[in-house]
Amino acid sequence: MPKQDRSRATRQRLLEAAVACLAEHGWAGSTVAAVAERAGVSRGAAQHHFPTREDLFTAAVEYVAEERSTALRDLFPGGPADRRAVVTALVDLYTGPLFRAALHLWVAASNEDQLRARVTELEARVGRETHRIAVDLLGADESRPGARETVQGFLDMARGLGLANLLTDDTARRARVVAQWADLLDESLR
């Protein structure tokens, strides 16, 4: 592999290991050294890519969020699709390791000044992109009064469902809630 490709591959391994580490061990258990070890990368190489712990973990959450956004768009290549399928796919964004990792980062940022500004900015960027995807795939006409807030409230619900899945497996209840809210959204956006 050319040097540049190897460097990119190392970076990617570090980012993926960082999200997994955050999701499993939380912010307190997530250090550059722990991630380097998990990724099979030397500590020096990890620090070359990410000088600080904050750099590594905010970059990791952003990278994985972008990957998931791309995957979501690829699921519906024709744009607006069946609303129940889109609602289910959007809610799925909030029930996996990425959401757990992001949640640990948000909560840590609420008490740590070095993190707060960066995570706030990251969250705004990721939130805008998710909103854009949701509007597109749900075929929502934001020029209609209330349509924007309907989509926003639905994404807030999706985040709440992610939270409800943190300590217990909430799959069965979630499926029923999602089915009902997909109908509510469908009626409201029609």
Next chain:
Amino acid sequence: MPKQDRSRATRQRLLEAAVACLAEHGWAGSTVAAVAERAGVSRGAAQHHFPTREDLFTAAVEYVAEERSTALRDLFPGGPADRRAVVTALVDLYTGPLFRAALHLWVAASNEDQLRARVTELEARVGRETHRIAVDLLGADESRPGARETVQGFLDMARGLGLANLLTDDTARRARVVAQWADLLDESLR
């Protein structure tokens, strides 16, 4: 004050200090000693009431959640009320120090085995009670298909709105989302 009353007052001071401490400093910064100091109680007295850190903080979140439930019912003594007012009051449950404290406890519990079982059980109890209040005050007829899931999804949305308020002041956006979803809920539950 009789001894028993003094003991109850001390306990209450500890519980309120514990929620404030969790909300401000997170789980890592929340110890029995820190709470005792904040409450102006000796460490020995604190440990008499709450032998372990887990005892203190789960009891604190439960106590404050009960206080808030009672306050919420007292806001609408006549039972079912104007849905927009009820929706706003329910969402308010998730934007203050209690929600921040509970969030810190949930997230810590997701990585700590001593906490997980207790917080899971606490969360189920508090969640059931909040659902019951929401059903009552929204005047939802749970025998109608979908009504239960409409209310559940709304409470998930309220939790998601709490999360969105963690790092930034989300008041203005939240008010618009709440206004829109109060209308959608009203139509759906009518």
